[in-house]
Amino acid sequence: MSYTGSIPDTTTTPGWHMQALCAQPEYRGQQDELWFAPDRRAEAIEEAKRLCHLCPVRMACLRAEMAAEGNAGRDRRFGVRGGLTGGERHALHKELQRRKRLAEQTQDAA
Ligand code: SF4
Secondary structure, rough: OOOOOOOOOOOOOOOOHOOHHOHHHHOOHHHHHHHHHOOOOOOHHHHHHHHHHOOOHHHHHHHHHHHOOOOOHHHHHHHEOOOOOOHHHHHHHHHHHHHHHHHHHHHOOO
């Protein structure tokens, strides 16, 4: 299955994308090898996650990717974005949904 999500593009998109670590010259061309490495390449995925945690715009990236992915299932979330794998973002999405429902129930009961 091929990637259909978003890759920060420093050439056309203003704002936080300009500061994306993965889009800096030293990492250009390594998206497929690191941030979109196949699941079997655990070392590459860990290296991508490590780099994300050094990225100055990690939270903006994570928010943007989560918003773009919406309710997508685990199999429709590709690559490491914002320091999380697709599976981890899916788990985070589920947890946020659970908390939102709980907050709504609490509000209704009050
Ligand atoms: S958090 Fe990771 S994927 Fe997102 S812009 Fe930074 S280096 Fe790239």
